[in-house]
Amino acid sequence: MLEPILPNVLAVKRIPHASADVLRAYGADPSKHTSLGLITCDQDDSLYVALDEATKQSDVDVVFGQSFYAGASHASGRLSGEVLGVLAGADPQIIEDGLTATLRCLAHDACFYDADGKGTVTVFPHVISAVGRYLAADLGVAVGEPIAYLVAPPLEFVVALDAALKAADVRSLKIITPPTPTNFACAYLTGVNAGDLAACEAAATAFAAAVVDVALQPTR
Numbered sequence: 352m353l354e355p356i357l358p359n360v361l362a363v364k365r366i367p368h369a370s371a372d373v374l375r376a377y378g379a380d381p382s383k384h385t386s387l388g389l390i391t392c393d394q395d396d397s398l399y400v401a402l403d404e405a406t407k408q409s410d411v412d413v414v415f416g417q418s419f420y421a422g423a424s425h426a427s428g429r430l431s432g433e434v435l436g437v438l439a440g441a442d443p444q445i446i447e448d449g450l451t452a453t454l455r456c457l458a459h460d461a462c463f464y465d466a467d468g469k470g471t472v473t474v475f476p477h478v479i480s481a482v483g484r485y486l487a488a489d490l491g492v493a494v495g496e497p498i499a500y501l502v503a504p505p506l507e508f509v510v511a512l513d514a515a516l517k518a519a520d521v522r523s524l525k526i527i528t529p530p531t532p533t534n535f536a537c538a539y540l541t542g543v544n545a546g547d548l549a550a551c552e553a554a555a556t557a558f559a560a561a562v563v564d565v566a567l568q569p570t571r
Contacts (some may be wrong), residue, residue, distance in 0.1 A: 352463035353559060356473060358394035358457050362430040363450060365389075367443040378414035379439035379545070388438035388446040390453060393423035393531060394463055395434035396475050396502050400455035402436045406483035411449030413485040414439040418532040429441045433533065466507075466560065467566035474511070475502035476559035478551050490524045490539050498524065499540040499551040501558045508536035511561035513538065518557030519550040 363470035365388055366373070367430065371381040379387065388411070392398040395418040403541075404414045417556050419426065423433035438449045463543045467471040477500045479486070507529075516523070524539040531537070542550035 353466065353474070354461045354468075355540045356394075356465055356470065358392050358397040358462055359395065359432070360392045360454060360457055361432045363390050363454070364382045364386075365446055365450070368490070374439065377439075379412070379437075383441060384412065384414070386440050386443045387502035388440075388450045388453075390431040390436045390438075390450065390465050391430055392434055392436070392457065393426075394434040395414045395419075395463075396462045396477070396500065396535075396537070397457055397461040398434050398436050398453075398462065400461035400477055400500060401453040402438070403436060403478075403479065403483040403485040404451040404456040404460070405449035407481070408447035408452035409445055410444050411440045413437070413439045416485075417450065420532050422533040445487075445526075448563050463502075466562045468505075468560070470554070472504060472507065472566035474507070474557040474559050474562040475500065476562075477501075477520045478548070478555050480548055483508065490526065490541075492541060496541060496545060497548040497551045499555045499558070500537075501540065502535050502537045503554060503558070503562045505536055507565045508538075511558040512536075512538050514561035515554040515558040519553035520544065520547065525548065536549065 440446045464471045466474045481495045520543045521540040527537040
């Protein structure tokens with residue numbers, strides 16, 4: 352069984368009444384947003400899933416989410432981590448509700464897994480049963496559709512993505528090949544038949560198994 356590697360939240364801050372210049376700089380709209388919620392974490396993809404969850408639990412908008420170059424091991428500071436996420440809302444309570452949902456997801460749902468028993472190869476075979484407004488807009492699917500969100504190191508990813516696409520009746524929504532800020536690769540899959548959660552789960556299972564196989568037998 353894959354062992355979870357839980358994400359570490361490094362900093363969480365609120366700006367109840369942000370300046371218009373700051374709002375605009377981070378993608379918010381001063382005509383409808385007044386408050387910001389900021390969060391850094393040492394797992395970028397886990398945070399992206401958690402930010403998406405926030406849009407399902409609050410009338411919050413994800414206005415900024417960026418991974419940092421070279422990943423958490425080479426962060427610019429103790430609190431920087433691997434990613435900065437910014438939530439924007441019409442009032443501080445909306446932000447608070449969004450941050451609560453984000454932190455809950457990071458604590459209990461979204462995480463990377465150890466694929467080789469040493470923590471030197473990791474995999475993110477995550478299934479979102481009902482995608483929220485953040486990822487739905489990016490991927491061009493309807494809110495509420497299931498997706499498989501799959502991440503692995505470069506070579507492992509190629510083998511695992513091929514396995515995932517062959518294991519279930521799924522199609523790719525987006526494939527992000529390296530180089531990337533963290534030099535991992537990523538794919539988002541959905542069922543060929545809309546709403547097919549079982550297909551997404553089967554693809555994610557095949558993806559994870561293939562990464563483990565490569566990690567344990569890298570030259571065979």
